[in-house]
Amino acid sequence: MNNYQYSKFDNNSSIATKNNILKHNKVLKNTYLLLAISLIPTVLGSMFGILSGINYGMLSNPGLSTLIFFIGSFFLMSCIEKNKNNSTGILFLLLFTFFMGIMLSRLLGIVIGMHNGSKIVTMAFGGTATIFCFMNFIAHTVKRDLSSLERFMTIGAVVLLLSIIANIFLQMSAMTLTICMLSMIVFSSFMLIDIHRIINNGETNYISATLALYLDIYNVFSNLLVIIGFFNNNKE
Numbered sequence: 001m002n003n004y005q006y007s008k009f010d011n012n013s014s015i016a017t018k019n020n021i022l023k024h025n026k027v028l029k030n031t032y033l034l035l036a037i038s039l040i041p042t043v044l045g046s047m048f049g050i051l052s053g054i055n056y057g058m059l060s061n062p063g064l065s066t067l068i069f070f071i072g073s074f075f076l077m078s079c080i081e082k083n084k085n086n087s088t089g090i091l092f093l094l095l096f097t098f099f100m101g102i103m104l105s106r107l108l109g110i111v112i113g114m115h116n117g118s119k120i121v122t123m124a125f126g127g128t129a130t131i132f133c134f135m136n137f138i139a140h141t142v143k144r145d146l147s148s149l150e151r152f153m154t155i156g157a158v159v160l161l162l163s164i165i166a167n168i169f170l171q172m173s174a175m176t177l178t179i180c181m182l183s184m185i186v187f188s189s190f191m192l193i194d195i196h197r198i199i200n201n202g203e204t205n206y207i208s209a210t211l212a213l214y215l216d217i218y219n220v221f222s223n224l225l226v227i228i229g230f231f232n233n234n235k236e
Helices: 002-052 054-060 062-082 088-112 117-141 147-170 173-199 206-235
Strands: none
Touching: 002 054, 002 088, 002 173, 002 206, 054 062, 054 088, 062 088, 062 147, 062 206, 088 117, 088 206, 117 173, 117 206, 147 173, 173 206
C-alpha cells in the first residue's frame, strides 16, 4: 500500500514537473516571438519620425520632447500591464514600440547624418545582438539567485535617471558619454536578470516579459549608438 502511495506521489510529481517545463518553454517561446515582432513597429516608427521631420522638431525642443517621452512611455506601459492577460495588451505593446521608434528617430537622425552613419547603426545593431546572445547564454548557465544583482542595478537605474535629467540642463558631452557607458552596463545586466527570471519561472506572463526585454534591448542599442557615434565623430 505504501509503495503504491509513493509511486503515485512520484508520478504526480513527475507530471507536475513536466507541466512546469512545458509552461516555461511556452512563455520563453512566446516572449522571443513577440519580441521579434515588436521590433517591426520600432523600425516603422523610426522611419516615420525621420521621413516626417518629427525628429527635427524634437531636437529643436529637447525639454518638451523629453517630457512627451516620459508621459507617453509610462502611460503606454501602464496600459500594457493592465491588459497583460488579454490580447489588448499585445496591441498596446505594439503601439508602445511604435512610439519608442518615433522617439528613437531623434538619435537616429543625428547618427545617420554623420559620416559612415549607416555603418554606425549596423555596428550598434550587431553589438546589441551580440550582447543579447551573450546574456541569453549566461542566463541559461547561471543557477544562482540574481535578486541581489537586481536590487543593485535598480539603484543604479534610479541614479542614471537623475543624471540624465540633470544633463538635459547641463549639456555636458563627457557626462553624456559616462551616462551611456554606465547605462550599457546597467541594462545589459537587466537583460541577464529578465531572461534568467523567465527561464526559472519567475515571470509567467509573456507580454510583461517581452516589455522588460524590449526596454533592455532598446536602451542598450540607443546607448551603443551614442558611444559609437561619439568616437566616430572624434576621429573625424
